[in-house]
Amino acid sequence: MSREITFGNYLQDKGLKGTQQRDEVADLFLKADRHFSVEELYRRVQKSDPRIGFSTVYRTLKLLVEAGLATERQFGDGFTRFEPVHREEHHDHLICIKCGKIVEFKDDRIEELQNGVAGKHNFRVTDHKLELYGYCNRCE
Amino acid sequence: MSREITFGNYLQDKGLKGTQQRDEVADLFLKADRHFSVEELYRRVQKSDPRIGFSTVYRTLKLLVEAGLATERQFGDGFTRFEPVHREEHHDHLICIKCGKIVEFKDDRIEELQNGVAGKHNFRVTDHKLELYGYCNRCE
DNA sequence: GTTGATTTTGAATTTCATTTTCACTATAAT
DNA sequence: ATTATAGTGAAAATGAAATTCAAAATCAAC
Numbered sequence: 594m595s596r597e598i599t600f601g602n603y604l605q606d607k608g609l610k611g612t613q614q615r616d617e618v619a620d621l622f623l624k625a626d627r628h629f630s631v632e633e634l635y636r637r638v639q640k641s642d643p644r645i646g647f648s649t650v651y652r653t654l655k656l657l658v659e660a661g662l663a664t665e666r667q668f669g670d671g672f673t674r675f676e677p678v679h680r681e682e683h684h685d686h687l688i689c690i691k692c693g694k695i696v697e698f699k700d701d702r703i704e705e706l707q708n709g710v711a712g713k714h715n716f717r718v719t720d721h722k723l724e725l726y727g728y729c730n731r732c733e
Numbered sequence: 734m735s736r737e738i739t740f741g742n743y744l745q746d747k748g749l750k751g752t753q754q755r756d757e758v759a760d761l762f763l764k765a766d767r768h769f770s771v772e773e774l775y776r777r778v779q780k781s782d783p784r785i786g787f788s789t790v791y792r793t794l795k796l797l798v799e800a801g802l803a804t805e806r807q808f809g810d811g812f813t814r815f816e817p818v819h820r821e822e823h824h825d826h827l828i829c830i831k832c833g834k835i836v837e838f839k840d841d842r843i844e845e846l847q848n849g850v851a852g853k854h855n856f857r858v859t860d861h862k863l864e865l866y867g868y869c870n871r872c873e
Numbered sequence: 874g875t876t877g878a879t880t881t882t883g884a885a886t887t888t889c890a891t892t893t894t895c896a897c898t899a900t901a902a903t
Numbered sequence: 904a905t906t907a908t909a910g911t912g913a914a915a916a917t918g919a920a921a922t923t924c925a926a927a928a929t930c931a932a933c
Contacts, residue, residue, distance in 0.1 A: 608908095608909090609909075609910090610899080610900050610901075610908085610909055610910065611900080611901095612899070612900070612909090612910060612911080613899090614910080614911070614912095615910085631890085631891085632890090644911095644912085645911090645912085646911070646912040646913070647891095647912080647913090648891095648892080648893085648911075648912060648913085649910080649911060649912070651891070651892075652892095652910085652911090667807045667809060669805075669807060671889085671890075671920095672890075673890080673891085687850070687851060687854055687856050687858075689856070690859070696854050696856070698850050698853075698854065700846055700849075700850055702846055703843055703846045703847070703850075706840055706842055706843045706846070707843070707863075707865055710827070710838050710840055710843075710865070711827060711865050711867060713838075714827055714836050714838065714869075715869065715870035715873075716827050716829070716836070716865065716867045716868065716869055716870070717867045717868045717873055718827075718865045718866065718867035719830070719866060719867045719868070720865075720866040720867070721863070721864060721865045721866060722862065722863070722864045722866070723847075723861070723862070723863045723864075724861060724862045724863075725847055725850070725851050725856065725858045725860075725861045726858065726859060726860040726861060726862070727851060727856045727857045727858035727859045727860070728856065728857045728859070729854075729855065729856055730855035730856070733855075733857055748880095749880075749881090750879085750880055750881065750928080750929050750930075751929080751930095752880090752881065752882080752928070752929070753928090754881080754882070754883095755881090771919085771920085772919095784882095784883085785882090785883085786882065786883035786884070787883080787884090788882075788883055788884080788921085788922085789881080789882060789883070791920070791921080792881085792882090792921095811918090811919075812919075813919080813920080874933105875932105875933085876931105876932085876933075877930100877931100877932095877933105878929105878930100878931095878932105879928105879929085879930090879931105880927105880928085880929070880930100881926105881927080881928070881929080882924105882925100882926085882927070882928080883924100883925105883926095883927100884923100884924100884925105885922100885923085885924095886921100886922080886923070886924100887920100887921080887922065887923085888919100888920080888921070888922085889918100889919100889920090889921100890917100890918100890919095890920105891916100891917080891918090891919105892915105892916080892917065892918100893914105893915080893916065893917080894913100894914085894915070894916080895911105895912105895913100895914095895915100896911105896912105896913105897910100897911080897912095898909100898910080898911070898912105899908105899909085899910070899911085900907105900908085900909075900910085901906100901907095901908090901909100902905105902906090902907090902908100903904105903905085903906085903907100
């Protein structure tokens with residue numbers, strides 16, 4: 594009986610209104626399927642509709658997070674970044690500290706070991722973050 | 734011929750001055766051997782010497798990072814946290830999202846797998862961050 | 874131990890990403 | 904269409920972090 598999770602459905606379920614701005618921001622964000630700082634997404638949004646404001650991009654991104662369609666991350670450069678959630682699977686990041694390139698990866702064995710560690714400390718893990726910082730082959 | 738890495742030696746090598754304030758801040762920080770937000774360390778410093786300012790705590794913490802005696806971390810609560818570096822070994826964190834408890838752990842097998850992943854993507858990893866978020870047994 | 878060039882201090886100010894405000898507009902249920 | 908409610912965007916506010924600057928402290932050379 595559960596509906597598909599879409600931004601539109603989320604808004605409706607919460608009694609929030611669907612607006613042209615929200616749709617545009619969400620579309621651009623979700624279809625690009627990569628990491629965005631608010632600034633980056635704002636610039637992209639501006640190109641397709643210059644009348645959409647910074648606040649709206651911010652607010653929409655937060656709604657997407659609430660809806661479970663985006664996650665918020667800090668890579669330590671002072672800017673919060675958002676990324677679309679791929680419903681299938683979790684992933685982690687390799688970050689080049691020179692050029693900023695971000696590569697996603699996934700390793701089931703690492704996740705297993707993580708659960709083992711958490712168990713040893715009597716934690717129930719609900720989320721995790723693994724980031725590897727270094728130099729990509731171009732910057733090396 | 735390399736000298737021991739101490740804060741005093743670092744300052745001297747860089748032509749910086751050793752001051753009472755720096756010593757106090759560094760001492761309290763290093764000997765406490767736990768995570769601090771700047772605010773937290775500032776409060777502790779205030780108790781032993783109320784005339785030491787916020788900026789000095791900030792600046793000293795940054796110097797400690799430069800000296801390799803502290804690392805800077807973001808746990809996503811909006812405050813930068815600093816922790817003394819234990820020269821022996823790297824460690825990761827288990828964080829309770831209810832009470833804020835932070836447990837350190839280390840798992841060599843995870844580190845090995847990380848290096849494997851990085852290699853596959855032609856990255857040379859210089860640092861990494863692994864954080865497991867969840868509920869500790871008390872908050873569960 | 875005094876000097877004096879230079880660095881550090883700390884209160885206050887500034888910065889800057891993010892959040893909030895508020896007058897106005899758009900949405901959607903009736 | 905009306906109306907109650909929520910959303911918008913420009914501007915202002917917020918708050919953690921960085922910076923400024925006059926006064927104070929440090930330290931190498933005397």
